[in-house]
Amino acid sequence: MARKVLAKGNEALAEAAIAAGCRGFFGYPITPQTDVAAYMARRMPQVGGVYVQAESEIAAVNMVMGAAAAGARALTSSSSPGISLKSETISYLAGCDLPAVIINMQRAGPGLGGIQPSQADYFQATKGLAHGDFHLIVLAPYSVQEMADFMVLAFDLADRYRTPVMLLGDGMLGQMMEPVVFPEPVKTLPEKSWAVTGTKGKRPPNIINSLYIQPDELETLVLERYKRYEAIQREETRFETFFADDAEVLLTAYGSTARIAKSAVLALREKGVKAGLFRPVTLWPFPQEALRQAAAAAEYVLCVEMSMGQMVEDVRLAVNGAKPVHFYGRTGGVVPSPAEIIEQVTRIREGS
Amino acid sequence: MAVVFTKTQGLTDAQTHYCPGCTHGIAHRIVAEALEELGLVGSAVGIAPVGCSVFAYQYFNCDMLQAPHGRAPAVATGVKRVRPENLVFTYQGDGDLAAIGTAETVHAAARGENITVIFINNAIYGMTGGQMAPTSLPGQVTQTTPNGRDPRIAGFPVRICEMLSTLPGTAYAERVSLDCVKNVRKAKQAVLKAFTYQMQGYGFTIVEMLSACPTNWGLAPTEALAWVRDNMIPYYPLGVFCDRRVER
Numbered sequence: 207m208a209r210k211v212l213a214k215g216n217e218a219l220a221e222a223a224i225a226a227g228c229r230g231f232f233g234y235p236i237t238p239q240t241d242v243a244a245y246m247a248r249r250m251p252q253v254g255g256v257y258v259q260a261e262s263e264i265a266a267v268n269m270v271m272g273a274a275a276a277g278a279r280a281l282t283s284s285s286s287p288g289i290s291l292k293s294e295t296i297s298y299l300a301g302c303d304l305p306a307v308i309i310n311m312q313r314a315g316p317g318l319g320g321i322q323p324s325q326a327d328y329f330q331a332t333k334g335l336a337h338g339d340f341h342l343i344v345l346a347p348y349s350v351q352e353m354a355d356f357m358v359l360a361f362d363l364a365d366r367y368r369t370p371v372m373l374l375g376d377g378m379l380g381q382m383m384e385p386v387v388f389p390e391p392v393k394t395l396p397e398k399s400w401a402v403t404g405t406k407g408k409r410p411p412n413i414i415n416s417l418y419i420q421p422d423e424l425e426t427l428v429l430e431r432y433k434r435y436e437a438i439q440r441e442e443t444r445f446e447t448f449f450a451d452d453a454e455v456l457l458t459a460y461g462s463t464a465r466i467a468k469s470a471v472l473a474l475r476e477k478g479v480k481a482g483l484f485r486p487v488t489l490w491p492f493p494q495e496a497l498r499q500a501a502a503a504a505e506y507v508l509c510v511e512m513s514m515g516q517m518v519e520d521v522r523l524a525v526n527g528a529k530p531v532h533f534y535g536r537t538g539g540v541v542p543s544p545a546e547i548i549e550q551v552t553r554i555r556e557g558s
Numbered sequence: 559m560a561v562v563f564t565k566t567q568g569l570t571d572a573q574t575h576y577c578p579g580c581t582h583g584i585a586h587r588i589v590a591e592a593l594e595e596l597g598l599v600g601s602a603v604g605i606a607p608v609g610c611s612v613f614a615y616q617y618f619n620c621d622m623l624q625a626p627h628g629r630a631p632a633v634a635t636g637v638k639r640v641r642p643e644n645l646v647f648t649y650q651g652d653g654d655l656a657a658i659g660t661a662e663t664v665h666a667a668a669r670g671e672n673i674t675v676i677f678i679n680n681a682i683y684g685m686t687g688g689q690m691a692p693t694s695l696p697g698q699v700t701q702t703t704p705n706g707r708d709p710r711i712a713g714f715p716v717r718i719c720e721m722l723s724t725l726p727g728t729a730y731a732e733r734v735s736l737d738c739v740k741n742v743r744k745a746k747q748a749v750l751k752a753f754t755y756q757m758q759g760y761g762f763t764i765v766e767m768l769s770a771c772p773t774n775w776g777l778a779p780t781e782a783l784a785w786v787r788d789n790m791i792p793y794y795p796l797g798v799f800c801d802r803r804v805e806r
């Protein structure tokens with residue numbers, strides 16, 4: 207039987223990436239994800255993999271692009287300012303249909319911001335990461351176990367749909383320690399007949415490219431990609447509910463904030479308030495329909511975030527005016543407490 | 559009748575889009591011939607830049623990858639690190655390599671990354687219509703230096719081979735010119751040597767080719783070749799800047 211071990215979030219996801227068959231890690235130091243890189247620097251050589259400390263986040267993600275194009279499962283990890291630097295190449299990854307995984311352990315912004323946990327990169331991850339019409343699959347773990355499990359899922363989804371996938375965590379999840387069962391090492395990786403591995407004189411050259419000068423050719427490809435996005439929306443939308451069935455007060459939160467929201471739900475239930483939680487697990491695709499249904503029986507929705515209100519826009523779109531949607535957030539870097547959430551609920555009840 | 563010239567198997571049959579008199583075509587041919595002569599067409603993975611040679615992925619008859627502007631050496635690093643047995647080369651212009659991609663170039667060399675960089679120095683941004691490049695000469699008129707490049711305002715041109723040869727990771731750095739037959743022959747020898755060094759695992763190799771852009775220089779093809787000879791070579795001396803055969 208699989209053994210439970212106590213592990214730190216960042217190390218759990220690094221080890222899980224190795225279990226997923228990742229053999230190329232390319233990084234650049236930034237708090238609070240440096241321990242992912244440190245772990246990989248030690249582990250990669252032990253498993254015959256590659257670790258390179260790049261000269262910048264830009265170089266790191268371009269190394270990922272090269273390794274992914276050559277058929278390897280490749281990973282880069284960073285935190286908010288570093289992701290901004292990676293954005294151009296993430297657009298190229300999408301435009302080249304290259305599978306790769308990018309970790310963002312969010313810290314407070316804007317600018318250099320702070321090194322405390324944050325959720326202020328939701329817009330960046332799910333909407334406007336870089337130029338062009340494209341999406342990333344965005345997975346939002348909320349426990350050390352999910353950090354490990356989603357790492358494997360991220361690589362599988364990336365390969366299945368030939369798309370970059372982002373694992374969106376934050377400093378809190380990275381540093382927290384919890385018991386975790388590590389995923390089994392993946393035995394066989396999917397064939398990649400499209401990869402640039404040298405023709406060996408046996409096939410026509412493979413070309414990996416995102417440039418299409420003819421507008422209709424480009425449009426055809428973008429439309430095909432959007433068909434794939436539709437399949438992802440249909441097949442891969444994930445969420446969790448917690449006491450949501452009979453909830454009059456429906457909280458929505460993701461990632462580490464969802465842990466705090468769960469404590470608030472339990473405390474509210476003890477006070478006799480029928481509270482529940484809807485937790486999006488995939489932020490893109492956003493579980494729009496599931497949330498609409500979950501909100502149908504509630505009196506109102508309260509979205510809690512570690513930001514000035516970003517996911518709340520998707521929550522409002524999902525609820526579509528059927529119920530009032532309130533927001534409570536602390537700016538990135540300041541963690542909302544269960545007590546604050548309870549206070550919000552009380553205030554809304556009192557109509558203030 | 560005796561066959562005196564055949565097109566190399568290292569190139570596809572696609573017709574190139576280069577302007578008349580552009581030396582990108584010559585550079586393509588000698589790189590492709592070198593691949594063929596060394597039996598490396600089936601091993602090679604080439605990285606196309608952003609610039610006039612972006613479509614190199616249609617011309618080289620090997621696996622090709624198109625990189626973001628300036629990032630080819632980092633992309634090549636990713637390919638080479640997971641496929642060390644393949645020959646990996648980048649093909650980059652001066653804006654791509656010596657402006658936006660300077661960090662990637664310098665650090666690939668510093669790491670002794672076992673890749674080959676083919677560097678086309680035509681002293682101008684060709685694709686975007688003739689703006690000043692980091693390698694534009696003092697006094698050179700470009701779209702963005704209409705009165706000639708004034709080093710007091712626009713700084714001095716960058717000598718890449720000289721700079722990279724100071725790094726122990728660089729195994730081989732040679733500057734060649736595509737202005738005449740004799741120099742084109744030398745250029746091919748340099749590419750052969752760079753690829754051979756890579757296959758021996760010696761580290762980073764770069765061949766800088768002084769190249770003509772008649773279109774944006776506003777010169778006829780033969781005048782442009784003379785301009786390379788008369789103006790570029792004096793500023794960018796030809797020759798081998800470093801040759802280190804150290805197995806890593």
Ligand SMILES: Cc1ncc(C[n+]2csc(CCOP(=O)(O)OP(=O)(O)O)c2C)c(N)n1
Pocket residue numbers: 608609610611627650651652653654655678680682683684685686691
């Ligand atoms: C990030 C980014 N910035 C700017 C451009 C526009 N751009 C396309 S080609 C080019 C210059 C290329 O010049 P060079 O590398 O000298 O190659 P040449 O065209 O002369 O062969 C620029 C600036 C771009 N495509 N991407």
Ligand code: SF4
Pocket residue numbers: 575576577579580581582610680684685770771772773774
């Ligand atoms: S613009 Fe200059 S570099 Fe570009 S193809 Fe024409 S001549 Fe060659």
